[in-house]
Amino acid sequence: MTYHPVNPTLADPLPADALELLRSMYEIRFFEDEIMGLFSQNLVRGSTHLCQGQEAVTVGVCSALSPGDTMTCTYRGHGAVLAMGAPLDRAFGEILGRAGGLCGGKGGSMHLADVSVGALGSNAIVGGHLPTTVGAALAASYRGTSEVSVAFFGDGSTNIGAFHESLNLASIWKLPAIFVIENNQYGEYSTLASTTPIERLSDRAASYGMPGVFVDGNDVIAMRSATKTAVERARAGEGPTLIEADTYRHSGHSRSDPAKYRPEEEVKSWFARDPIVQLRNAIEASGGADAAAEVERTAHTDVDAARDLALTWPEPELSAGMEHIYS
Amino acid sequence: MTYHPVNPTLADPLPADALELLRSMYEIRFFEDEIMGLFSQNLVRGSTHLCQGQEAVTVGVCSALSPGDTMTCTYRGHGAVLAMGAPLDRAFGEILGRAGGLCGGKGGSMHLADVSVGALGSNAIVGGHLPTTVGAALAASYRGTSEVSVAFFGDGSTNIGAFHESLNLASIWKLPAIFVIENNQYGEYSTLASTTPIERLSDRAASYGMPGVFVDGNDVIAMRSATKTAVERARAGEGPTLIEADTYRHSGHSRSDPAKYRPEEEVKSWFARDPIVQLRNAIEASGGADAAAEVERTAHTDVDAARDLALTWPEPELSAGMEHIYS
Amino acid sequence: MSDTLNYRQVIARAIADEMREDPDVFMIGEDIGAAGGAFKTAAGLFEEFGPRRVRDTPISEQAIVGAALGAAIMGLRPVAEIMFADFAGVCYDQIVNQVAKHRYMTGGQVTVPLTIRMANGAGTGFAAQHSQAGENWFLNVPGLKIVVPATVEDLYGLLRGSIRDNDPVLFFEHKGLFSVKGTVPTGDAAVLPLGVASVVREGSDITIVATQQMRHRSVEAAEALAAVGIAAEVIDPRTLIPFDDAAVARSLAKTSRLLVVQESPQDGSWGASLVSRMTTQHFTLLDAPPSLLSSPDSPVPYAGVLEDAWLPSVDAIVARAKELVAF
């Protein structure tokens, strides 16, 4: 299975909700700008992994989902969780370690979860959440309901055992799961080619008898379209799909990585294909310049307001540390 | 990658050492007959997993190896360890739990090892030894020497994470490893089709950018021939090969399994393709009837003598229990 | 109304009784379907509940446990089987980093009503990779509950109690006890809560705490001790997390002598943890040094003489108890 052209794309007439997609991507972009800012003020602990540059993947995929569908993702999961509809303020609150955070401050940047919108959990163990998505899909299959579950994960994660086991099990049971590789070309600092003996990760789908689709991950419409096909297949009981989204992270692996190992030309060419700029250009080209500018402006305002609100929230009570271990 | 016809086979003129191959297969067959006998006398503990019916796989593969090459295998490993050249008596001794056993009685049926002949260890964790073979191959690559390392494992083992990680690592480093699937059509009691969403396991090689070869595992010459190609490739620094040997176990998964779940027709057709009978027929057809009969007879005598000898050996001293934990 | 069953048989009985009452309960594991499980502990379940609720999986424990986790998060009550406790090694991440922490990391957004059953322990000749006391791998991981039943009644009641529990439970079934017989009351009254010890035998001279196989040996030892005028109280905690410390402390208030017997090395064991809790919290109850009778610090050897010596014997318990009483 190699390149599967997916339509429609940004080249085609835009969908009615293009501005919604733009807004969602802007929110993620600005959210992470703020996170960086908070980090440098020492208000964020540990590490944080930005998905800037990859917004079209999560926004495109999640825009193809319906209420009740679920999603798992990685430590690079701000975008995915927000794209599912988690509130900005509570996402800020979580990363700030506040009581009002999505997880009461116990999870942090790497563990954002908002189960009420289907964001089942962000995982800090590479590959660790793929089986969870298999299980969420199993629940739907078991109950005979129609929800699908999506797992986002990186290119480097396709080499770990849990990837293999999860795709195999999902396929043999024809579960409504969608596996989305966010191929941002690097693990932490290692290029894909240095760790993976094949070029097209979506080709690995063949080992599991499922379709493998390679998509322009910086084209939000293409991502949505590919996902829609996978969702239909999943809801029809035909089983899982592996989608490889070709994309790029704008910054380093984590806040401590200046990403000096990347060739300048490569960085440049990918920045030129910034998923937000591309969608905005398309919107402007179809006469939506003002509306797009307004979306950008309000996204900015909303993000700032959410940040400011979250900053007013108190830290957790000490007693919270011993809550939620058992039920 | 699908069916790769491999030549020569039993259909072609026999190699000079055909009788040696026959002898090796008979020894394994008779060895396991005796193990069953000892089991029913309560002289063997735990469980034991026979490879009867699969002798051509291990004998064919190991006959293509050279001194210094290494091998890892599973709990169904009597054949592989004997095919590497481990002495019959000490193999009996191990399974009988005697001090003179290959591992001093500490390993038993599932853990036969004779490092002096390259049998690095039999593993009772599905997939657990594949990384070990990767490491043995890495040692050769690191030193710039020419040894290859073979891992034998079952069809069911291709669904576990360690399989995926091992093949990927061996391939990216172009290590001299050979991965041999003994596809005996079943896991413990589950058919391949019930656990694995594809038909040709050797096709999984494509996920790792290595050749995948499907071979008649009941044809010892075909197995050797396929292995030779893989060995040459490995020694030339071109990396690993995945070989799928199509075969059948004559009895159940372990001594407690009467294998009632197998269709009578299927059992019949596989027994008709008994690897030993096939080689013997070919030898007889080329005028070697007497020599073959003699090989069978001496193999029997040698196995019996080895068993009798091992039965005279004492149990381990109690102090042995605390030896070989640390160096 | 009650039935006489053995430990092996009552497993399926308990699961069936829960499955009949709650349609959200289902089983997931290797060869548990038509085959009825490697130990036949699932015998009859597939016939009664069919492939939707008794789900045969590929050999992929990470996917099994993780899929169970995902399904549990979505409100089902999976009963996962890991064939031997030793194989928890291949899905350890899923158990300790995912299952145990998911509720906590999400700040209590989900519960994880998941039971993981595993065959445990030494004494049956299965050697180092199939004989470990798996419970000791998980003691340091908050978020899990650990159950170690020794009798038919406890197994039945605690397995049903575990399946009903809203938290993840690791349920260890000891292979050495499969033929132990007992009487199973039917109905909900037989369901046991987790965290309540059983005082198996009352006595005022010494408190012996033991689980599973060692509980039975301790009772035998207590009988032998009674013959020489020593009244041993035997306590089976039945669950290790939560642990009924109060029951042990109550006993120590009478006996002031503590002997813990276990079939594993000391370091990192539940026995050492109990000794630590009793001495740090109830020091003044003790009139003699606490004693921890354990296996030596070695893997489990295969040979019968070695494995027998590895396990604390009735004689060793008696001898240690006498020493302690004489202190």
Add this chain to the structure above:
Amino acid sequence: MSDTLNYRQVIARAIADEMREDPDVFMIGEDIGAAGGAFKTAAGLFEEFGPRRVRDTPISEQAIVGAALGAAIMGLRPVAEIMFADFAGVCYDQIVNQVAKHRYMTGGQVTVPLTIRMANGAGTGFAAQHSQAGENWFLNVPGLKIVVPATVEDLYGLLRGSIRDNDPVLFFEHKGLFSVKGTVPTGDAAVLPLGVASVVREGSDITIVATQQMRHRSVEAAEALAAVGIAAEVIDPRTLIPFDDAAVARSLAKTSRLLVVQESPQDGSWGASLVSRMTTQHFTLLDAPPSLLSSPDSPVPYAGVLEDAWLPSVDAIVARAKELVAF
């Protein structure tokens, strides 16, 4: 001749010194090459020793550890890196069932001179899946050695000692100590044997045993205690397996009061194991209940206030010591 380095820097120094002396020593792990490791603990090694001896791997810890095992069996001396100790979960089988047991199961046919390095511990805001005290997962597994250095000198000497050791060593580098400074003597004299405790500070009123981060807090506490006239002896065992029980017993003979401080829950911990060994074997040395100051039974929370409270503080150590001395 000596250098002042910090804990993070001295890791590469120790490895380089061993690699220069022994061509069989090599490194294997994720992003340890040109990137110098996620924590830059391998900085400079790739430049000096090149890609053959500093080997970047795919994200596949099972393959990393297993390949290191295979190479060690073949006589090399691999130094494997697992980035965070928590990730030992995904290769737990390889560590406990393969690495720890290979020598034993083969009856001593091989040695396993393998060092596995991991970043350990809490306090840096990395949350539940990146902050655990990994040493406690392995205590119950004979065949492994466990090293937990707290200072630059100990790290240097023990890392070299571990690489030279012929047995598998789990080597935990505490993330909270990366900036601790110290003086590194060059030359073989600095190589430390495993199993010898360090009496960090002498005292006659109470024995405080602690490792890594808690050792430093205990020294601080001892200073505070000295100010109120309590002379605390602080012992850092430095290795947990083997454990220098004699050093603790010697101290107890003076102080008759034991306080163990650790940054993990109690059950299954090295601290509980030590309390158990001391009370079972040296009961009469104690004039007060032993005390185990631990973290609460919860996963590691993200929020700063919660994580701080999770870790035993200097104040808590002081308070507990005062109680104990007053007993």
